[in-house]
Amino acid sequence: MAEFLGTMVLLMFGAGVVASVVLFGTGTPGELVNGGFTNINIGWGLGVAMGIFVAGKISGAHLNPAVTVALAVRRGFPWGKVLPYSLAQTAGAFAGAALVFLGYRAAFMKFDPALEKTAGVFATFPAFPASPMTGWIDQIIGTALLVLLVLAITDEKNQPAGAFTPFAVGLVVVAIGMCWGTLHGYAINPARDLGPRLFTVAAGFRNNGLTDGTGVFWVPLVAPLIGGVIGAVLYDAGIRRYLPMALVVMLASGQPAWAQAQAQDTVVLKAARLFDGRSDMLQTPGMVVVSGGRIESVGATAQIPAGAKVIDLGDATLSPGFMDVHTHLNSERSDDTRNDRIRRLEETPAERALIAATYARKTLMAGFTTVRDLGGADFIDVGLRNAINKGFAEGPRMLVAVRSICTLGGHCDGTNGYRFGFLNPEAMLPNVASGPDGMRNAVRWAVKYGADVIKVTASGGVLSLNDDVDSPQLTQEELNALVDEAHAKRKKAAAHSHGAEAAKRAIRAGIDSIEHGSFLDDEALRMMVEKGTYLVPTLMAADSIRETWAKGGRMDPRTERKARLALDAMDVTVSKAIRMGVKIAFGTDSGVSRHGRNAEEFKLMAGRGMKPVDALKAATSAGADLLGVGDRLGTLQAGRVADIVAIPGNPLVDISQTERVGFVMKDGRVFKGGL
Ligand SMILES: [Zn+2]
Helix, strand or coil: CHHHHHHHHHHHHHHHHHHHHHHCCCCCCHHHHHHHHHHHHHHHHHHHHHHHHHHHHHHCCCCCHHHHHHHHHHHCCCHHHHHHHHHHHHHHHHHHHHHHHHHCHHHHHHHCCCCCCCHHHCCCCCCCCCCHHHHHHHHHHHHHHHHHHHHHHHCCCCCCCHHHHHHHHHHHHHHHHHHHHHHHCCCCCHHHHHHHHHHHHHHCCCCCCCCCCCCHHHHHHHHHHHHHHHHHHHHHHHCHHHCCCCCEEEECCCCCHHHHHHCCCEEEEEECEECCCCCCCCECCEEEEEECCEEEEECCCCCCCCCCEEEECCCEEEEECEEEEEECCCCCCCCEHHHHHHHHHHCCHHHHHHHHHHHHHHHHHCCEEEEEECCCCCCHHHHHHHHHHCCCCCCCEEEECCCCEECCCCCCCCCCCCCCCCCCHHHCCCCECCHHHHHHHHHHHHHHCCCCEEEEECECCCCCCCCCCCCECCCHHHHHHHHHHHHHCCCEEEEEECCHHHHHHHHHHCCCEEEECCCCCHHHHHHHHHHCCEEECCHHHHHHHHHHHHCCCECCHHHHHHHHHHHHHHHHHHHHHHHHCCCECCCCCECCECCCCCCHHHHHHHHCCCCHHHHHHHCCHHHHHHHCCCCCCCCCCCCCECCEEEEECCCCCCHHHHHHCCEEEECCEEEECCC
């Protein structure tokens, strides 16, 4: 009804101004262009503005099937409403034309008694009837301009015109009319043209373009629909994707105050698309109902509870919160690794904990609602996890390892590289262990002091001194004991391993994931496929070291040599693992790379041959499976914890959009994106 009335008002002004110009001029066709045409342009523009004033609140005042179709294609406007809207618009235009005819009837009878030359008052006609192509092109360009401008004017994050929106859109129509209107009368609106044209047929006009054999009626019917979609695509690709995410919060209308109070904690998230964490296909449109920190229902058909708060994220994709299964939130490498060693000796644990809290916040804001933190120092990871859980700090849900477990002189031996006796021997914690019993003891120690997961460094590493990057550091018996003890305590175990032999020992022992895996050979990869062992490639770690080199940063020459070997091998191995079907979970090794840039791993994974949807699964359902939390996290399903993020646009088309997450909800609480 709103679309009917709005379009009717639009036509009453629009056709009215043409009638007064045509009927009360001298009657020569040229006069339309000499001055009278300016009136027509302004009159139509005002008509559009008034139509929007009438219908803006109720229906959004599309007043134009080209706009409605463009919104359905690009903004998730329900397709089921497209036909009813278009019919209402056409009927409104028909009625508006009829009222203008009624008003001007005497003048029509005097000027054109046989109704054979004035149908142009109501419907449009090409200025060059011999060439329908001209009309096609100008209708497509004109409508593309219209929709592009309408989207720009109404985009809250661009230059919203607010209360001036109707005038701004009206001026757009004036401008299009003045600049493009002479070719085909600038219908740029199938309803505005077809409705009045049907009226001219009904009223007995001869030159109506529909039954007079000229066949011009279909150009302003079809071309604007195409132009509208083109305009919307142009705006989204050129402007909207670079804007911060749009966000509209509103209360479901028409509910009494007491109902709103009762359902206060119910939130409905809406977006153009939804990735549920498991399917290859996105749902369109996307909708999730959240209540009490849990997902109540998922899907466009879900009922919106009375009084629920509705958050409309527009042209975005809802996704389960991302999981990074390999972080080190307690620190961050700089571009001078030798200076980092000195800094670590100077900073107090308290100072590092406070800095770590800022890393945690950055990680959450990047869309990562869960991390597996694989080894820190001074129990900063335990402290941070607990502070976040108690609400004193903002950050992702953390599963922590307390400290990596390794052998004497191994990758995680904190006294490596210093002269004997320089560091307090009491700094030698039980995480540096020897023999199967030592490994069991180290696992028990980590669990005693708060570990959710066990981390072992099975091979040497890049940034440690005094070890090869790929040689094994634990015996088979040591790894067997470590994994057995971890699983007995119902903890998953992860093995840092660049080398193939170290990885094979860990895989045989039943490890849950291999981290990095730079030098894995075919046999190791086949073993992982057979046993279902996850690979966590940590491509960001490699990328960040390349970035350090590009900036001319300073690395210890002993670690630089190892890094070059590992980085080259890693690229080849990850591509092969993807081809062989090894299970892959998303992990960055942030701490080596910068915190908050975690999502850049997505495009690196895609660059090694992973399908974008598989990369998204690696950071959601696959991550949850590896962490053993798949029954609570990693998918958008009724009953799951409400960890939900929104990615602008469509991440399956452009995976780097994951780097611009605009909305973050964890445990049903919104941390980014308003409220
Ligand atoms: Zn690591």
